Amino acid sequence: MIALDWGTSSLRAFRLARDGVILAQRAAPKGILAVPPGGFEAVLRETAGDWLAADPTAPLLLSGMVGSRQGWIEVPYAEAPADAAALLAKAVRHSLSDGRQAVFLPGVSCQRGDVPDVMRGEETQIIGALALAGLADGTVCTPGTHSKWVTVAGGAIRAFATFMTGELFAVLRDHSLLGRGFPRAADGSFETAPADLAAEGFRRGVAHAFADPALLRSLFSTRTLGLFDRLPAVALPDYLSGLLIGAEIAAALPEGGNRDIPVIATAGLADRYRLALAQRGYTARLIAGEDAAAAGLAAFAALLPEGTPA
Amino acid sequence: MIALDWGTSSLRAFRLARDGVILAQRAAPKGILAVPPGGFEAVLRETAGDWLAADPTAPLLLSGMVGSRQGWIEVPYAEAPADAAALLAKAVRHSLSDGRQAVFLPGVSCQRGDVPDVMRGEETQIIGALALAGLADGTVCTPGTHSKWVTVAGGAIRAFATFMTGELFAVLRDHSLLGRGFPRAADGSFETAPADLAAEGFRRGVAHAFADPALLRSLFSTRTLGLFDRLPAVALPDYLSGLLIGAEIAAALPEGGNRDIPVIATAGLADRYRLALAQRGYTARLIAGEDAAAAGLAAFAALLPEGTPA
Numbered sequence: 089m090i091a092l093d094w095g096t097s098s099l100r101a102f103r104l105a106r107d108g109v110i111l112a113q114r115a116a117p118k119g120i121l122a123v124p125p126g127g128f129e130a131v132l133r134e135t136a137g138d139w140l141a142a143d144p145t146a147p148l149l150l151s152g153m154v155g156s157r158q159g160w161i162e163v164p165y166a167e168a169p170a171d172a173a174a175l176l177a178k179a180v181r182h183s184l185s186d187g188r189q190a191v192f193l194p195g196v197s198c199q200r201g202d203v204p205d206v207m208r209g210e211e212t213q214i215i216g217a218l219a220l221a222g223l224a225d226g227t228v229c230t231p232g233t234h235s236k237w238v239t240v241a242g243g244a245i246r247a248f249a250t251f252m253t254g255e256l257f258a259v260l261r262d263h264s265l266l267g268r269g270f271p272r273a274a275d276g277s278f279e280t281a282p283a284d285l286a287a288e289g290f291r292r293g294v295a296h297a298f299a300d301p302a303l304l305r306s307l308f309s310t311r312t313l314g315l316f317d318r319l320p321a322v323a324l325p326d327y328l329s330g331l332l333i334g335a336e337i338a339a340a341l342p343e344g345g346n347r348d349i350p351v352i353a354t355a356g357l358a359d360r361y362r363l364a365l366a367q368r369g370y371t372a373r374l375i376a377g378e379d380a381a382a383a384g385l386a387a388f389a390a391l392l393p394e395g396t397p398a
Numbered sequence: 399m400i401a402l403d404w405g406t407s408s409l410r411a412f413r414l415a416r417d418g419v420i421l422a423q424r425a426a427p428k429g430i431l432a433v434p435p436g437g438f439e440a441v442l443r444e445t446a447g448d449w450l451a452a453d454p455t456a457p458l459l460l461s462g463m464v465g466s467r468q469g470w471i472e473v474p475y476a477e478a479p480a481d482a483a484a485l486l487a488k489a490v491r492h493s494l495s496d497g498r499q500a501v502f503l504p505g506v507s508c509q510r511g512d513v514p515d516v517m518r519g520e521e522t523q524i525i526g527a528l529a530l531a532g533l534a535d536g537t538v539c540t541p542g543t544h545s546k547w548v549t550v551a552g553g554a555i556r557a558f559a560t561f562m563t564g565e566l567f568a569v570l571r572d573h574s575l576l577g578r579g580f581p582r583a584a585d586g587s588f589e590t591a592p593a594d595l596a597a598e599g600f601r602r603g604v605a606h607a608f609a610d611p612a613l614l615r616s617l618f619s620t621r622t623l624g625l626f627d628r629l630p631a632v633a634l635p636d637y638l639s640g641l642l643i644g645a646e647i648a649a650a651l652p653e654g655g656n657r658d659i660p661v662i663a664t665a666g667l668a669d670r671y672r673l674a675l676a677q678r679g680y681t682a683r684l685i686a687g688e689d690a691a692a693a694g695l696a697a698f699a700a701l702l703p704e705g706t707p708a
Contacts, residue, residue, distance in 0.1 A: 197626075201609050202602075203619035204626050234618065250618040255574055263569045264562070292512075299511050302649030303613050304642065308544065308560040309513035316507075316514050332614065339612030 089147045090139050091385035092132070093378075094154035095119050095209050100378055101136045108219075108386030112139070113378065120159045128160035129184055140188070147392050149385055151193045152209030155180070165197035165206055171244035172215050172384075176391050193388060198247050205250050209381075210236045210352075214245060216384030217350050217375050226346040230377075231333075231353045231361050233258075237340035251336045257329055266310045266328060271321050281322040287363075289323030293330020294337075294364045303335045333364045341368065348373050352380045399457045399702075400449050401695035402442070403688075404464035405429050405519050410688055411446045418529075418696030422449070423688065430469045438470035439494055450498070457702050459695055461503040462519030465490070475507035475516055481554035482525050482694075486701050503698065508557050515560050519691075520546045520662075524555060526694030527660045527685050536656040540687075541643075541663045541671050543568075547650035561646045567639055576620045576638060581631050591632040597673075599633030603640020604647075604674045613645045643674045651678065658683050662690045 093100045097119035103112040118131050133140070140148070155163035166178040178194040195208030210230045217228055224243040230236045233254035239247045261267040261278070271279040281289060293310075300306045310328045313319040319327055351361045351372040362372040403410045407429035413422040428441050443450070450458070465473035476488040488504040505518030520540045527538055534553040540546045543564035549557045571577040571588070581589040591599060603620075610616045620638045623629040629637055661671045661682040672682035 201606070203606060203616075204622045204628070205618065206622055206625065249615050251612075251614040252574070252576075252617045253614055256614065256617075259569045259573045263573045264565055266562075296511070296513060301611065302561075302645070304561040304563055304566065304646050305559045305649055306513075307562045307566075308515065312514045312516055315516065318514070335612070336614050339615055 089149065089386070089389040090136055090143070091149040091151070091382075091389065092136070092154070093151050093209060093212065093381040093385065094159075095152045096121055099131070099135060100381060101139075102382045102385060103136075103139050104382065104386050104389060106389070108383060108390070110382050113382065115378075120153050120156070123160075128154070132184075132190075144188070147389055148188065148190045149193065149388055150190055151212040151381070151385060151388075155192045155194065156208055161192045163192045163194040165208075166194040168196055168198035168248070169241070169244040169246045170196055170211075171242070172387050173391055174244070175211060175215075176388055191392075196245055196248070198245075200247065200249060205248060207236050207238075207248060207250070210238070211245055212384035212388070213352050213377060213380035214238050214240065214384070215387050216380040216382065217352050218243060219383045219387050220375055220379065221350050221373060223350065226350070227340075227342050228350045228352065229340070229361065231351060231357050235336055235340075237336075239342070239345075249340065251340065253332050253336045257332050260307070260328060261325060266307065266324075269311055269314050269321060270325050278325060279322050281320070281326055285320060285323045286326045289319060289326035290330040290360065290363065291367065292319065293327040293332075294334035294367050295330075297331045297334025298338055298368065301335065301338050303331070306331055306335070329360065330364065333360055334367075337361075337364050337368060341370065347371065350375055352377055399459065399696070399699040400446055400453070401459040401461070401692075401699065402446070402464070403461050403519060403522065403691040403695065404469075405462045406431055409441070409445060410691060411449075412692045412695060413446075413449050414692065414696050414699065416699070418693060418700070420692050423692065425688075430463050430466070433470075438464070442494075442500075454498070457699055458498065458500045459503065459698055460500055461522040461691070461695060461698075465502045465504065466518055471502045473502045473504045475518075476504040478506055478508035478558070479551070479554040479556045480506055480521075481552070482697050483701055484554070485521060485525075486698055501702075506555055506558070508555075510557065510559060515558060517546050517548075517558060517560070520548070521555060522694035522698070523662050523687060523690035524548050524550065524694070525697050526690040526692065527662050528553060529693045529697050530685055530689065531660050531683060533660065536660070537650075537652050538660045538662065539650070539671065541661060541667050545646055545650075547646075549652070549655075559650065561650065563642050563646045567642050570617070570638060571635060576617065576634075579621055579624050579631060580635050588635060589632050591630070591636055595630060595633045596636045599629060599636035600640040600670065600673065601677065602629065603637040603642075604644035604677050605640075607641045607644025608648055608678065611645065611648050613641070616641055616645070639670065640674065643670055644677075647671070647674050647678060651680065657681065660685055662687055 089104045091102045099118040101114045163180045180192045196211045228238045235251040348371045358374045399414045409428040411424045473490045490502045506521045538548045545561040658681045668684045
């Protein structure tokens with residue numbers, strides 16, 4: 089099988105055996121925002137053309153923002169609850185220029201009170217993480233620009249919520265009064281705190297977020313702690329990161345759910361969530377994002393009719 | 399008396415009678431960020447030089463960010479609780495080039511849990527609002543870039559909290575994914591919704607903030623409501639404004655305090671707070687910012703020794 093996790097800013101292609109073993113993988117900075125109009129098939133062939141030629145009947149699966157309105161083929165969201173089979177049932181087939189079928193997986197939508205929520209790409213990681221962790225029920229977290237907290241039951245995505253944690257950190261650092269207090273190096277980049285100070289800043293941010301759940305009110309402490317020299321300015325970015333991740337975790341953690349939370353992320357970010365969860369008495373089961381995506385794509389492929397191209 | 403409310407982005411000068419009646423006032427876009435190094439006295443004389451010359455023994459009072467580290471003379475914060483007399487006792491006298499004394503009022507600091515908070519300029523408006531409203535106890539709100547919610551008892555500022563509501567709205571509109579979904583006119587400015595749609599968007603934002611107190615989670619609904627055509631895109635900025643102001647009010651409103659909240663702001667902003675407070679069953683007592691500042695400066699002046707220049 090040839091499978092792509094094709095997001096907003098990056099593209100990851102996998103060549104997978106039927107049993108899900110990764111035979112090869114490639115990454116490219118060719119997220120959908122970097123693809124010119126009408127250029128999706130060309131990028132696919134640049135990235136995986138040799139794999140497609142070598143195995144002309146292998147199923148071709150695509151997941152992520154490539155199936156959004158801004159992507160290649162718009163695939164309507166599948167409504168939660170949805171397990172892997174339900175998602176695959178909502179996939180959209182599209183013929184490439186040579187007649188080969190590509191299967192575009194849907195994102196997932198849910199309704200939370202009076203507002204909808206959506207994910208696109210994370211559902212594949214969630215399905216994969218459940219397979220890797222041997223879980224069918226519980227809460228799973230995918231930290232990032234827009235973190236998702238997902239409730240899973242019986243192997244199906246039941247409900248979830250998006251937290252704009254990573255994006256809010258970036259806009260506050262780059263465009264607010266708070267970021268203007270962060271020291272910069274001569275080249276304009278933000279200074280990095282020594283490891284012990286960074287850890288201390290992060291820990292205190294998490295602790296304050298747990299003590300005051302109202303983020304609009306807690307944010308300003310990033311400024312006042314600097315103003316009163318209660319925290320070295322170089323540790324203020326870590327403090328702000330702790331405030332935001334702490335606020336996310338305080339709001340998202342289920343009452344009485346699993347105490348061991350699968351966290352699907354790159355190493356550095358996953359570590360921040362591990363530390364913040366530990367301050368709340370939880371453990372994190374770290375799963376690399378690409379491993380989760382590959383396992384999820386393999387799980388979908390296993391549901392395709394054996395021996396027939398999708 | 400000659401008194402200045404000199405903030406970050408603007409300057410307002412008042413000529414006041416001893417009884418607080420405003421004889422004349424002038425505003426200039428000469429906030430402290432617009433003053434060149436060493437240029438404060440020149441800006442003072444440009445703005446109020448004729449008043450100073452006409453009344454050489456009148457007390458001269460200055461309030462606001464002009465007393466900050468980035469201002470003219472740094473005045474240390476007075477620690478809460480502090481009433482008008484306590485604040486005046488912490489004022490710093492500074493001689494102008496002609497020997498005239500200028501009295502720089504302090505800001506106020508307080509400790510909330512493990513973090514400090516500060517205000518500078520709002521304390522004068524608070525003191526003035528209490529005088530105008532005939533109040534000595536209760537909760538007062540000064541909405542804005544950094545909103546303050548202030549608890550007053552016995553005429554003294556006891557405790558307060560800063561909410562970065564206005565600044566967060568601006569950075570999310572101008573620099574986040576949410577703002578990229580706000581329609582723009584041909585000249586690049588954001589489109590304004592018709593009054594009924596704007597009101598509907600704002601009301602729904604406030605309602606959702608009251609339903610979900612976690613702002614990090616509620617923010618993304620600004621995008622999904624547009625994505626699913628549940629709210630016309632032109633009303634999304636009002637929805638975001640409602641989300642933020644609603645989150646502020648939900649976190650700030652005291653349990654069992656006054657149901658009639660003095661709100662010190664310009665007309666348009668005050669009206670948003672009036673509407674949001676009404677959704678929670680509260681009323682707003684609107685007080686114009688310049689009236690509150692003038693009344694506060696007059697209250698301080700009344701405490702100065704009669705007949706002697708400060």
